Amino acid sequence: MEQKKLVAQAIVDATDGQLSLDEVMSKIEVPKSYDLGDYAFPAFILSKVYRKAPQQIAPELVEKIDQDGFDKVEAVGPYVNFFLDKKSFSKNVLAAILQKKEGYGQQDLGHAGNVPIDMSSPNIAKPMSMGHLRSTVIGNSLAELLKKANYNPIKINHLGDWGTQFGKLIEAYKLWGSEEEVRKDPINTLLKYYVHFHEVDEKQPELDDEARAWFKKLENGDEEATNLWQWFRDESLKFFKSIYQKLGIDFDSYNGESFYNDKMDEIVDLLEQKNLLQESRGAEIVDLEKYGLNPALIKKTDGTTLYITRDLAAALYRYRTYNFAQSLYVVGNEQTNHFKQLKAVLKEMGYEWADNIHHIPFGLITSGGKKLSTRKGNIILLEDVLNDAVDLAKKQIAEKNPDLPNKDQVAEDVGVGAVIFHDLKNERLNNFDFNLEEVVRFEGETGPYVQYSHARAMSILRKAGNIDLENAQLAGLNDEESWEVVRQLSNFPAMVGRAVEEYEPSVIAKYSIRLSKSFNKYYAHTKVLTDDDQKDSRLAMVASVAIVLKESLRLLGVNAPNEM
């Protein structure tokens, strides 16, 4: 960044103030090829001012530029190409990383503002599928990223522990359930009842009425209903937590939908006071015509509440509790409309802070091209995927590194890491069809590739012994392969910034691959542990790579074993 400004200033000086620093800054680009330098200025915009071809202007600019502090400045066609002083630049970057360690890349974008993140949010009595993985893993990574940018994230697991489906579940349990069966295998048994309910329900729609009645009882605090509900919830949560542990993710709050049960009257009252509620087809709605949206259904004909009513209560509660700088919802793309409605209703209520609510949508995971559906039993169990991945990692270890210590832990790190990384590697909004082989792949642009690169770096450092790199006088590096690594290293802070601004963990995932690639290339080309005057600099670079790779993986929620 500093360097870019230096380059821009050089251009400004050479053009006698024809262009402002900002103008030049926005035009300066990074060439894609090594031999075109580190920064380039395209001279096209000057052709109007000087009434000359840009190909003529470029060499004239080079004449006027003070080449001090650069390895070289040259004109190629209409471009002025700048080559940084590699030795001093690399020395500075490496020294900074070694000094800041995992604090490298930290920045103050958030001024310690609170950011509740609504994430994961599985439904009670249903298994976690690959769809929940996305929300969990994206939310977790965003939390880490926000923390690094000096926000204070609050991870909220907004459990789906309320709603008509509990009426259905209770009805199903009353009809076909056995306590013993549920105790043995809670989730799968409850799921079985739920799926069965929907099968029977097709032919006996009157079951729906029964289910609705049970939910109504639940909302009114009926003892039997409440006890069953509590039991289902406890069992489910126990199971969910085992998966979260495997993923290495925890939450600051498990306040789910039921938590807002007693906070909805206030919302309804407020809406009434503000004259926003209308009756329509026997239900209570808020008209959102002027936002170009469908009306928001606040209360059903039978008087029970809906999803959006609870979300309104939750939004208000979060505002009061956290006085948030931003409030994020990591929820699938298919719910975009719901969040537009949510924000619109809050706006209608006069809450300006609705502008700080952001829906972070992500693409749909399908299986065999079809949408996953709990009701239809078309699900991919997250548990199975994680187990498969870890098993595969164990096999790889047995094959490639049988003497490895902590085999089981490393297999967990690598297997789970592969699954998480696969999910975060691509842009959030991309849909993808689930393919186990692809998810648990360990070669190519994958999590294990990055982990492996880190492990290799650590291995070199181990062999180097105790060297005080922090206080060493670095000579700097200037060969082509190390230059690519240094450039990548210097980009890390900017990548963190972009990932935070775009709420996009994939920025970091892709960056970590790029850094790994440049490092592996370097590794294949240069022997680090050779005694000469650049050895300390090479080691400093290897140490920096290890730090930044580990930190990148951490921001994604992936562990980086020292050996694998």
Added chain:
RNA sequence: GCGCUUGUAGCUCAGCAGGAUAGAGCAACCGCCUCCUAAGCGGUAGGUCAUCGGUUCAAUUCCGAUCAAGCGCACCA
């Protein structure tokens, strides 16, 4: 019908908020371990950047239209 999202190599995807010959990974074929972990490195092959217009010195990138796919569109969440 309306809204949101997407359309780049056989497959999966990048392309830094317009620029110099469009890049990876996988799959295919061919090389590289007496040398710091071959979960690696290198090479070959593969593209009218969905189509048509517009803005610009310059468009895969911005705007509009068309086509195709996915997802939504009141008593599920």
